[in-house]
Amino acid sequence: MNYDTFVDQVARRTRTDSEQAVRLTHATLETLAERLTGGEVLDLASQLPAPLQLVLKPGPSIEAAQRFGAAEFVARVAQRAEIDETAAREAVRAVFTTLREALTGGEFDDVVTQLPRDYRQMVEPALTPGGSVLRRA
Template structure:
């Protein structure tokens, strides 16, 4: 999936303009990079378009995953993107669903395995049959 398609899919799913979808994607991926091990971040980045790879570039101090729950994940995304909790949760769902569509070879499943159960309400919509098909308003 190319960058423009990724952003367009997030925009459609989150019901926001393209510029805002870029911000939501960046905030979610930056937070995801903090939550995953460095190796998993690199595996994920390898399957994404260049602009998204740059967001996911791990640093030496991010080799180990920062273990935080879903509420903290949503709070970090909300802080980065200037969103309240409900809007941040919806943004994360939109990005996760698009991410699942964009990667191959079980990479999304590898990400999900690193997430505790409290992430379920954000991750399961991305795993549901038909989740990759965005709904038009």
């Protein structure tokens, strides 16, 4: 999936313009990069368009994932995007759904397995019928 298509899909799902969709996408991906191991961030970035790869570049000292739950994830996205938490929750769902469509070879499932169960409400809309479920407790 190319960058414009990714942004357009997020904009459509969040019923916002492209500029806001870019902010929502960046805020979500930056937060996701903090929550994933460095190796998984690199794997994820390798399948995304160049402008989104730049958002996901892990630093040299972040091989370990930060441990925080879904509520903190939403709060971080809200702060980064300068929106309220209800809008942030919807934005995260939209970006996860778009990621699912953009990624190949089971990469989305690899991302999902690094997230605890309390992320289920944000991730499940992105899962296809009969798709993978969260395997972490």
